[in-house]
Amino acid sequence: MDVYERGFIPEIPHSEEEMDVRKGPWTEEEDSMLKAYVNIHGEGHWNSVARLSGLKRTGKSCRLRWLNYLRPEVRRGNISLREQLLILELHSRWGNRWSKIAQHLPGRTDNEIKNYWRTRVQKQAKQLKYDVNSQQFRDAMRYVWIPRLIERIRASSDSPSGQPSTNAATTTTYIDSISNITTSQITYAKTIGSVQVDRSLMPELSGTSSDSLDTQVSSVTDLTDCYNPQNVSNFPNNFQNGSGLYQENLTATWGRDDEVEFQATEEQSNGWLGGGDSMDTVWNEENIWFLQQQLYDEA
DNA sequence: AATCGCGTCAACCGCTTCGCA
DNA sequence: GTGCGAAGCGGTTGACGCGAT
Numbered sequence: 001m002d003v004y005e006r007g008f009i010p011e012i013p014h015s016e017e018e019m020d021v022r023k024g025p026w027t028e029e030e031d032s033m034l035k036a037y038v039n040i041h042g043e044g045h046w047n048s049v050a051r052l053s054g055l056k057r058t059g060k061s062c063r064l065r066w067l068n069y070l071r072p073e074v075r076r077g078n079i080s081l082r083e084q085l086l087i088l089e090l091h092s093r094w095g096n097r098w099s100k101i102a103q104h105l106p107g108r109t110d111n112e113i114k115n116y117w118r119t120r121v122q123k124q125a126k127q128l129k130y131d132v133n134s135q136q137f138r139d140a141m142r143y144v145w146i147p148r149l150i151e152r153i154r155a156s157s158d159s160p161s162g163q164p165s166t167n168a169a170t171t172t173t174y175i176d177s178i179s180n181i182t183t184s185q186i187t188y189a190k191t192i193g194s195v196q197v198d199r200s201l202m203p204e205l206s207g208t209s210s211d212s213l214d215t216q217v218s219s220v221t222d223l224t225d226c227y228n229p230q231n232v233s234n235f236p237n238n239f240q241n242g243s244g245l246y247q248e249n250l251t252a253t254w255g256r257d258d259e260v261e262f263q264a265t266e267e268q269s270n271g272w273l274g275g276g277d278s279m280d281t282v283w284n285e286e287n288i289w290f291l292q293q294q295l296y297d298e299a
Numbered sequence: 300a301a302t303c304g305c306g307t308c309a310a311c312c313g314c315t316t317c318g319c320a
Numbered sequence: 321g322t323g324c325g326a327a328g329c330g331g332t333t334g335a336c337g338c339g340a341t
Contacts, residue, residue, distance in 0.1 A: 023310080023311075024309095024310075024311095024334095024335090025309070025310075025335080025336095026309090026310090044326095044327085045326085045327095046326080046327075047325085047326065047327090058311095059326075059327085060311080060312090060326095060327085060328095061310075061311080063327075063328085064309085064310065064311085065309090065310085068308095068309075068310085069309080096329095096330065096331090097329090097330090098329075098330065099328075099329060099330085110328095110329075110330080111308080111309075111310085111330095112308080114330070114331085115307070115308055115309090118307095118331095118332095119306065119307060119308080123306090
């Protein structure tokens with residue numbers, strides 16, 4: 001005889017106030033309960049989930065735990081170079097629209113991307129003594145970090161000891177797709193497509209070039225190590241040496257107290273990374289789509 | 300061995316948006 | 321048009337792990 005036959009109906013709390021709400025880290029048991037419930041009833045109606053599953057958690061908490069951790073699609077582990085590239089770009093377009101950015105990175109959650117941004121990107125800005133939203137930092141991202149990321153992706157693909165698999169092939173294709181954008185305008189796409197990054201400026205590149213596309217990038221060395229005063233004056237030349245197409249007037253000057261001041265004297269800076277038509281050309285929908293497809297392939 | 304500092308990331312909080320009656 | 325509850329979103333916090341001292 002079960003409780004229902006005896007006329008006993010278990011009390012179901014109707015509000016969070018009626019529940020002895022639990023907070024803090026989830027236990028394995030709670031995870032199992034939530035998984036089991038969602039597997040049977042599906043996602044959504046999170047307040048009901050909280051009430052009916054027996055979990056002493058708020059609906060919000062259940063939703064968050066499911067979306068950020070328990071969902072089968074959730075992809076854990078280091079943010080790959082391609083993913084970083086995509087995050088930088090999409091953030092330049094949409095700013096802190098984390099969930100929107102996450103939609104374009106298969107298996108990644110908004111929380112993860114937000115954390116990446118705060119722990120890595122903002123740290124870079126801090127180390128350079130820039131505001132993360134400042135034009136200087138945007139320029140640094142645009143002219144240093146992104147080309148460097150692309151270079152690293154390329155290095156990974158080119159390396160004999162790297163990943164000779166489809167990853168390498170698709171990466172090369174992607175880079176080529178950037179390089180081969182045809183437009184009547186001088187484009188940043190061409191610039192970064194043919195830029196020759198001086199390996200001496202990038203210690204870890206001057207050694208092995210076999211780092212995996214999924215290697216976690218050192219958060220400290222990313223931008224700052226190739227952005228020190230000795231190297232700064234070389235950047236415009238590096239770009240120009242690469243293609244001869246680089247026409248934007250980027251000047252690096254010395255500020256007081258040895259602070260580097262980058263000045264990109266473009267006429268217009270629309271997007272986060274400066275934009276104008278140059279970045280728009282690189283990051284057209286086709287290229288973003290292409291990069292996304294690679295990420296879906298990886299996932 | 301102890302503790303300190305720092306980085307990471309899961310989880311919470313408060314606000315906004317959405318959907319429905 | 322309005323009110324209300326649910327869901328979603330972004331900012332922030334705090335626990336934890338790990339390396340340095």
